[in-house]
Amino acid sequence: MxxxxxxxxxxxxxxxxxxxxxxxxxxxxxxxxxxxxxxxxxxxxxxxxxxxxxxxxxxxxxxxxxxxxxxxxxxxxxxxxxxxxxxxxxxxxxxxxxxxxxxxxxxxxxxxxxxxxxxxxxxxxxxxxxVVSNRHAKGALPGEYPLEGDVFSVFCEVGERDGRAVGRLPVGPGSDRSVSFDLxxxxxxxxxxxxxxxxxxxxxxxxxxxxxxxxxxxxxxxxxxxxxxxxxxxxxxxxxxxxxxxxxxxxxxxxxxxxxxxxxxxPREDAVAAFGELVGPMAETAEFLVPTGLDPDLDVAMQHCVRAAIALLQARFDMDPRHAYAYLSAATDFRISQVVDVVKGVHATIRKSDFA
Missing domain, CATH: 2.60.120.580 (Acetamidase/Formamidase-like domains)
Structure with a gap:
């Protein structure tokens, strides 16, 4: 529909x-x-x-x-x-x-x-x-793509595979072959x-x-x-x-x-008790607590994310910051959210089940 x-x-x-x-x-x-x-x-x-x-x-x-x-x-x-x-x-x-x-x-x-x-x-x-687009010398490889012109847009259809909705992206211009990925x-x-x-x-x-x-x-x-x-x-x-x-x-x-x-x-009091002094976006899924870090410099964004994760573990689980830092290194993935929006993003995936 x-x-x-x-x-x-x-x-x-x-x-x-x-x-x-x-x-x-x-x-x-x-x-x-x-x-x-x-x-x-x-x-x-x-x-x-x-x-x-x-x-x-x-x-x-x-x-x-x-x-x-x-x-x-x-x-x-x-x-x-x-x-x-x-x-x-x-x-x-x-x-x-x-x-x-x-x-x-x-x-x-x-x-x-x-x-x-x-x-x-x-x-x-x-x-x-x-649609997926690369344009105007932006993206992770701004000096290399688009290969020609100012914008390259790829049209993707929605299909089905094994009962799941998938995106279908052609392998090349005019090709009848495509690569499929979950939506x-x-x-x-x-x-x-x-x-x-x-x-x-x-x-x-x-x-x-x-x-x-x-x-x-x-x-x-x-x-x-x-x-x-x-x-x-x-x-x-x-x-x-x-x-x-x-x-x-x-x-x-x-x-x-x-x-x-x-x-x-x-309310602020409940927020501080649950998350600490949250200064930026934080997400939560059924599986993860997801603090974020933002900065034009990806290294600094990573540092902000680590600090946010430590503060979250202190507030939510009363962890000593040194132990929280060690836990994050041993058990938490830090993912690059995006590198294309001027201010780059990193987010951590802290498994809630680890603290059950």
């Missing part, structure tokens, strides 16, 4: 479509932005998100034509993506970022110093295809508004979250973010169907999702 706006929305759901008045394109919300929705802590919201792939200027800013060139019928292209690409939505090509975010959502009672928990409850593909839909961008009146660029992540691109944030996971402004003003976007750690080419399999998220305020 193609999940066009307002199609197949569950009865009684609080629904936030990605209409022109509900999205930001290339910039993230700040304290000066008015919320497009207000909810109580503990509420669930169904949110439509739009992928930037297929709507950008270097792809013609015409998703109908772009996807038609890959054999997609017109009624399988999302109406809200078409409307955004055709609009005069304020955005400067080459200055602002590419990402589309839906929001912001005000959560009643959230104050600076609290944590906002964004629980990812469901992630549903809106279309059966996606793990997640939101690359989840965040809260920053203080002040200046909207952050959509590419570099920060203490507010944003474009952190942690691929563990699939359904069943939670992202914890330090609230910066009253009401938190949460937003989500940059939907992916799949991404490898590192996201080396610049984007991964980018494609639009409908998500159901839960929004919960964790």
């Amino acid at each position: 193609i999940l066009q706006p307002d199609v197949a929305v569950p009865d009684g759901a609080t629904y936030l479509p990605a209409t022109l008045d509900h999205v930001r394109w290339g910039r993230l919300p700040c304290a000066a932005d008015a919320p497009v929705l207000k909810v109580d802590s503990g509420s669930d919201v169904v949110v439509d998100t739009i992928s930037h792939e297929g709507i950008l200027e270097d792809q013609g800013r015409d998703p109908r034509a772009f996807f038609a060139s890959h054999g997609v019928e017109g009624d399988a292209v999302l109406d809200d993506a078409i409307a955004l690409a055709a609009s005069d939505h304020p955005r400067a090509w080459g200055v602002d970022g590419p990402h589309v975010v839906t929001g912001p959502i005000e959560v009643a009672g959230a104050e600076a110093g609290d944590l906002l928990a964004i629980h990812v409850l469901e992630t549903t593909p809106r279309v059966p295809y996606g 793990h839909p997640f939101l690359g961008t989840m965040g809260v508004a920053v203080a002040g009146s200046e909207r952050p660029h959509s590419v570099p992540p920060g203490p507010f979250g944003g474009n952190i691109d942690v691929n563990l944030l699939t359904a069943g996971s939670t992202l914890y973010l330090p609230v910066q402004v009253p009401g938190a003003l949460a937003y989500v976007g940059d939907p992916h169907f799949a991404q490898g750690d590192g996201e080396v080419a610049l984007t991964a399999m980018e494609a639009s999702l409908r998500v159901r998220i839960g929004l919960e305020v964790i």
Whole structure:
């Protein structure tokens, strides 16, 4: 099914479509932005998100034509993506970022110093295809790729293998052979508004979250973010169907999702007891606690992540920091979240079962 706006929305759901008045394109919300929705802590919201792939200027800013060139019928292209690409939505090509975010959502009672928990409850593909792009000498090999031109976009179909949804990426231009990989839909961008009146660029992540691109944030996971402004003003976007750690080419399999998220305020006292003095994003899955580290220098991002992991183990399990450092070295994987968003990311995967 193609999940066009307002199609197949569950009865009684609080629904936030990605209409022109509900999205930001290339910039993230700040304290000066008015919320497009207000909810109580503990509420669930169904949110439509739009992928930037297929709507950008270097792809013609015409998703109908772009996807038609890959054999997609017109009624399988999302109406809200078409409307955004055709609009005069304020955005400067080459200055602002590419990402589309839906929001912001005000959560009643959230104050600076609290944590906002964004629980990812469901992630549903809106279309059966996606795009992976390398562009403008960006990515892990900026002096080498794209091999020619400013952008190289690979169209990927969604298929099935052994009863599981997979992405199918062709092995070369015009080839009828493809490589298949499992899909793990997640939101690359989840965040809260920053203080002040200046909207952050959509590419570099920060203490507010944003474009952190942690691929563990699939359904069943939670992202914890330090609230910066009253009401938190949460937003989500940059939907992916799949991404490898590192996201080396610049984007991964980018494609639009409908998500159901839960929004919960964790008061400062409870937050400190559970996580310590959290200064940046932290995730949790059924299996792992996932502290993060962010910095333009990957070595420094790694150091920030290790410090965050030690502080978490001190707060959550009353570990001596020297013993926590030793445990992390013996038992925890530190993964590169992404190296393509100016501010690089590292995340640790601390097994919760080790502390049962």
